[in-house]
Amino acid sequence: MTPAPSPIASPNDLEAFWMPFTANRAFKKRPRMIARADGMYYYTPEGKPIMDGTAGLWCCNAGHKRRPIIEAIQAQAEELDFAPNFQFGHPKVFAAAARIAALAPGDLDHVFFAGSGSEAADTALKIAIAYWNVLGKGSKTRLIGRERGYHGVGFGGISVGGIVSNRKFFGSLLAGSDHMPATYDREKQRFTKGEPEYGAHFADELERIVTLHDASTIAAVMIEPMSGSTGVLPPPKGYLKRLREICTKHNILLIFDEVITGFGRLGSAFAAERYDVVPDMITFAKGVTSGAVPMGGVIVRKPIFDAFMNGPDNAIELFHGYTYSGHPLAAAASLATLDIYRDEGLFERAKMLEPIWADAVMDLKEEPNVLDIRTLGLVAGIDLASRPDGVGKRGYDAMEHAFHEEGLMVRLTGDTLALTPPLIVTEDQIGEIVEKTRRVIRAVAN
Ligand code: PMP
Numbered sequence: 001m002t003p004a005p006s007p008i009a010s011p012n013d014l015e016a017f018w019m020p021f022t023a024n025r026a027f028k029k030r031p032r033m034i035a036r037a038d039g040m041y042y043y044t045p046e047g048k049p050i051m052d053g054t055a056g057l058w059c060c061n062a063g064h065k066r067r068p069i070i071e072a073i074q075a076q077a078e079e080l081d082f083a084p085n086f087q088f089g090h091p092k093v094f095a096a097a098a099r100i101a102a103l104a105p106g107d108l109d110h111v112f113f114a115g116s117g118s119e120a121a122d123t124a125l126k127i128a129i130a131y132w133n134v135l136g137k138g139s140k141t142r143l144i145g146r147e148r149g150y151h152g153v154g155f156g157g158i159s160v161g162g163i164v165s166n167r168k169f170f171g172s173l174l175a176g177s178d179h180m181p182a183t184y185d186r187e188k189q190r191f192t193k194g195e196p197e198y199g200a201h202f203a204d205e206l207e208r209i210v211t212l213h214d215a216s217t218i219a220a221v222m223i224e225p226m227s228g229s230t231g232v233l234p235p236p237k238g239y240l241k242r243l244r245e246i247c248t249k250h251n252i253l254l255i256f257d258e259v260i261t262g263f264g265r266l267g268s269a270f271a272a273e274r275y276d277v278v279p280d281m282i283t284f285a286k287g288v289t290s291g292a293v294p295m296g297g298v299i300v301r302k303p304i305f306d307a308f309m310n311g312p313d314n315a316i317e318l319f320h321g322y323t324y325s326g327h328p329l330a331a332a333a334s335l336a337t338l339d340i341y342r343d344e345g346l347f348e349r350a351k352m353l354e355p356i357w358a359d360a361v362m363d364l365k366e367e368p369n370v371l372d373i374r375t376l377g378l379v380a381g382i383d384l385a386s387r388p389d390g391v392g393k394r395g396y397d398a399m400e401h402a403f404h405e406e407g408l409m410v411r412l413t414g415d416t417l418a419l420t421p422p423l424i425v426t427e428d429q430i431g432e433i434v435e436k437t438r439r440v441i442r443a444v445a446n
Contacts, residue, residue, distance in 0.1 A: 118152025232381025
């Protein structure tokens with residue numbers, strides 16, 4: 001008897017998967033395939049090591065194949081695969097919320113879980129609008145973001161986000177959202193390590209927006225303390241404090257999207273701590289589980305939480321939540337991850353490495369086509385000049401060359417290369433990442 005044809009596509013069939021944020025047709029011509037990972041390295045199916053210069057997607061802060069995280073996930077799967085968090089609860093999600101809140105500054109002490117950074121962003125924006133409603137100020141519905149801001153891909157996130165290509169095919173988006181300018185000025189900030197001296201005044205643009213719309217219509221301002229996805233834009237000195245002052249003055253909530261900057265990337269648990277600015281909400285994801293299981297969430301200040309708790313005792317206070325809000329596997333993974341961060345001092349390690357990293361990366365400034373380099377924490381953005389045949393072409397070639405020829409994973413946005421290694425990176429590995437990047441930049445010089 002002839003066996004029935006297998007309904008399962010062959011592993012070499014690259015057709016069915018529509019890859020996110022990917023040039024699908026180009027990928028299929030020359031796939032960049034990852035089969036396993038350990039520590040600072042990915043490995044291709046053929047076993048070739050690829051240095052992880054990007055902590056996956058800025059998320060694997062503890063590095064790969066971390067035994068305590070693997071064991072926590074395995075043990076949790078044995079004990080409790082899933083439990084609803086709507087009207088029921090399981091112990092680890094409460095523990096995870098308490099551990100995460102304890103890392104946040106000020107009275108940011110309650111955590112609403114989501115499954116990703118995008119869900120976290122939309123959750124925070126909804127909480128902001130609902131909060132003003134609860135206080136009887138239902139006219140405060142406008143949401144203000146920033147050009148070049150990235151808050152994921154939900155409709156709230158792309159409305160407040162400021163990346164043109166992420167917005168332009170998706171209709172009219174949320175009515176009433178507006179944008180402050182980005183904080184980058186190449187002429188005045190070129191080749192800065194850390195926070196640029198120039199640019200605190202960009203925060204004053206919020207005053208103009210308040211004059212235009214009136215504070216009585218504005219619910220919240222949402223920004224990344226350091227824009228990541230649009231090429232690494234560190235905040236100018238004093239900018240975040242000034243933004244906080246303007247928000248406080250006009251009774252507008254300030255939301256920090258710390259999906260990238262959270263969990264040690266800038267040398268502290270959150271950027272809010274580094275900059276000594278307490279926002280009203282912090283969104284997080286990625287590093288909370290070191291990328292091992294999807295998880296995101298919002299940390300809110302006590303007065304916001306309390307405002308919702310004033311209704312009848314058995315009434316649902318917020319009509320919002322996801323099936324996977326606080327999933328048991330994610331909660332278990334986050335607890336194990338936070339233990340690693342604490343026990344290995346990885347946030348402090350990032351802080352200690354920051355000047356070494358900055359010096360090493362800045363050494364690339366004389367390489368061909370390098371227009372600017374920005375560094376902050378364990379992050380670097382390297383702008384390459386675009387080629388005459390189009391924006392993003394040189395960057396794409398660099399990313400391909402890095403993977404195939406140098407065995408290095410870099411992140412690409414246009415012609416900007418972003419480097420964000422796991423926080424376990426050694427000084428030698430920093431040197432290796434920089435030398436590989438140097439060869440890549442030279443290889444795509446023409
Ligand atoms: N906010 C920021 C600042 C991000 O960098 C990202 C992802 N890179 C997101 C939100 C969205 O997270 P996710 O992809 O998990 O939805």
